[in-house]
Amino acid sequence: xxxxxxxxxxxxxxxxxxxxxxxxxxxxxxxxxxxxxxxxxxxxxxxxxxxxxxxxxxxxxxxxxxxxxxxxxxxxxxxxxxxxxxxxxxxxxxxxxxxxxxxxxxxxxxxxxxxxxxxxxxxxxxxxxxxxxxxxxxxxxxxxxxxxxxxxxxxxxxxxxxxxxxxxxxxxxxxxxxxxxxxxxxxxxxxxxxxxxxxxxxxxxxxxxxxxxxxxxxxxxxxxxxxxxxxxxxxxxxxxxxxxxxxxxxxxxxxxxxxxxxxxxxxxxxxxxxxxxxxxxxxxxxxxxxxxxxxxxxxxxxxxxxxxxxxxxxxxxxxxxxxxxxxxxxxxxxxxxxxxxxxxxxxxxxxxxxxxxxxxxxxxxxxxxxxxxxxxxxxxxxxxxxxxxxxxxxxxxxxxxxxxxxx
Amino acid sequence: xxxxxxxxxxxxxxxxxxxxxxxxxxxxxxxxxxxxxxxxxxxxxxxxxxxxxxxxxxxxxxxxxxxxxxxxxxxxxxxxxxxxxxxxxxxxxxxxxxxxxxxxxxxxxxxxxxxxxxxxxxxxxxxxxxxxxx
Ligand SMILES: Cc1ncc(COP(=O)(O)O)c(C=O)c1O
Ligand code: FES
Numbered sequence: 361x362x363x364x365x366x367x368x369x370x371x372x373x374x375x376x377x378x379x380x381x382x383x384x385x386x387x388x389x390x391x392x393x394x395x396x397x398x399x400x401x402x403x404x405x406x407x408x409x410x411x412x413x414x415x416x417x418x419x420x421x422x423x424x425x426x427x428x429x430x431x432x433x434x435x436x437x438x439x440x441x442x443x444x445x446x447x448x449x450x451x452x453x454x455x456x457x458x459x460x461x462x463x464x465x466x467x468x469x470x471x472x473x474x475x476x477x478x479x480x481x482x483x484x485x486x487x488x489x490x491x492x493x494x495x496x497x498x499x500x501x502x503x504x505x506x507x508x509x510x511x512x513x514x515x516x517x518x519x520x521x522x523x524x525x526x527x528x529x530x531x532x533x534x535x536x537x538x539x540x541x542x543x544x545x546x547x548x549x550x551x552x553x554x555x556x557x558x559x560x561x562x563x564x565x566x567x568x569x570x571x572x573x574x575x576x577x578x579x580x581x582x583x584x585x586x587x588x589x590x591x592x593x594x595x596x597x598x599x600x601x602x603x604x605x606x607x608x609x610x611x612x613x614x615x616x617x618x619x620x621x622x623x624x625x626x627x628x629x630x631x632x633x634x635x636x637x638x639x640x641x642x643x644x645x646x647x648x649x650x651x652x653x654x655x656x657x658x659x660x661x662x663x664x665x666x667x668x669x670x671x672x673x674x675x676x677x678x679x680x681x682x683x684x685x686x687x688x689x690x691x692x693x694x695x696x697x698x699x700x701x702x703x704x705x706x707x708x709x710x711x712x713x714x715x716x717x718x719x720x721x722x723x724x725x726x727x728x729x730x731x732x733x734x735x736x737x738x739x740x741x742x743x744x745x746x747x748x749x750x751x752x753x754x755x756x757x758x759x760x761x762x763x764x765x766x767x
Numbered sequence: 768x769x770x771x772x773x774x775x776x777x778x779x780x781x782x783x784x785x786x787x788x789x790x791x792x793x794x795x796x797x798x799x800x801x802x803x804x805x806x807x808x809x810x811x812x813x814x815x816x817x818x819x820x821x822x823x824x825x826x827x828x829x830x831x832x833x834x835x836x837x838x839x840x841x842x843x844x845x846x847x848x849x850x851x852x853x854x855x856x857x858x859x860x861x862x863x864x865x866x867x868x869x870x871x872x873x874x875x876x877x878x879x880x881x882x883x884x885x886x887x888x889x890x891x892x893x894x895x896x897x898x899x900x901x
Contacts, residue, residue: 764801
């Protein structure tokens with residue numbers, strides 16, 4: 361089978377919209393255009409029914425009650441609302457928050473924003489495996505700790521944290537537990553009750569739904585979590601998030617959640633894992649000096665993050681234009697700083713510059729993976745021919761013994 | 768990032784990629800940059816007794832702009848005098864390749880590499896002159 365180029369292997373950045381999801385959304389952009397808050401006519405009732413069905417679908421994916429789901433504009437807003445909203449509401453209890461250096465910017469910057477309100481933040485360090493240890497969290501808890509925010513799976517290296525164990529620690533110490541689950545949805549089975557999660561950030565566009573829609577799970581049972589809203593207005597979503605509900609987007613999120621739950625049960629993740637493993641094994645067979653970043657064992661089935669030593673990441677991406685992926689190299693970023701996640705893991709800066717992230721998805725095929733292996737192999741070999749570092753290493757020189765003029 | 772056609776062309780078909788004998792008296796080698804910064808450039812110039820650059824070769828670890836800058840610079844100096852090569856400014860490279868602002872430093876590296884290669888050549892020549900012939 362011929363492959364169509366370019367090949368999309370950047371499913372951590374976003375996923376394509378599942379055509380089945382689009383089909384479910386379309387009627388709510390045309391004939392069912394009602395405002396879900398209109399209580400007095402069928403246009404409103406139809407819209408409201410669709411919203412409530414989606415709320416059930418999202419709740420089912422994470423083992424929650426539909427009443428615990430608040431629709432937002434995406435996981436960035438959910439992280440802001442969960443962390444800032446809960447911290448502000450509970451600030452009389454204490455002003456200390458725990459998070460990790462590997463979190464998404466939506467979490468890190470929400471925490472930084474709270475610093476200006478007198479909150480103190482502990483940013484946990486990471487081992488090279490990229491996994492947050494429950495004991496680390498427990499050791500950081502103080503009498504004034506109100507909230508702990510740890511992601512379920514990392515968006516760069518795909519590592520999966522022991523959320524249930526960390527949740528048990530937080531519950532024992534009466535600390536609110538916020539979890540960014542964006543990358544794990546449909547890839548890891550989630551049960552917010554069993555895992556003792558109090559707040560969970562959800563996004564549609566990483567699970568084959570549309571962009572610009574997400575949700576925040578807010579525990580209502582024991583303990584009941586209270587938040588200060590960030591967006592004020594008509595009192596939608598139990599007053600926690602005002603704004604006319606984007607019904608078609610919410611329908612898309614609900615449908616995406618339904619198929620994500622299916623993916624956990626129908627073997628989709630085994631198929632994706634096999635494709636990811638095929639990619640990694642194929643590359644390893646052809647090339648030497650490859651390094652995995654973060655734990656291989658505790659990793660999303662769709663993630664491959666590895667370093668191609670002596671080949672700079674942006675140059676490699678230019679060479680493999682037919683494959684959409686991303687790199688942690690400084691040369692790809694406006695700041696010219698290599699990935700903060702890889703830095704926090706303690707990955708050598710040299711290796712961070714040569715790192716690549718591949719994210720396999722629902723619509724990738726074996727033919728595409730085989731094409732990718734061939735193209736990446738060819739370009740890495742070519743760029744290594746061009747690399748003065750590879751030449752030095754071939755000559756037996758230890759690069760660490762050279763006096764480089766840092767600039 | 769959106770790059771110029773010229774830059775992409777140099778990246779895809781780099782000129783003068785390779786190495787010269789770094790121990791030869793008439794070859795000057797410049798190795799600049801640092802792996803930790805994500806860019807290392809090796810530039811070698813073979814210079815005859817009349818001070819003309821007969822050959823130039825490069826190897827670069829760095830982004831596409833760094834590769835294109837080094838390729839272009841080897842093209843600029845080949846067949847030219849040392850004096851001409853010393854006068855090359857990074858702005859000439861940046862303009863020619865239409866480098867975006869964040870990539871200007873990649874052209875600075877190419878200018879540094881030329882200067883380092885010429886300095887190495889001069890050092891070798893001075894050492895040779897100082898060695899009494901048998
Ligand atoms: C782990 C994680 N959290 C949050 C977000 C932000 O989600 P959204 O794009 O829905 O705001 C992303 C996506 O970039 C992510 O990967
Ligand atoms: S080598 Fe890093 S930006 Fe050019």
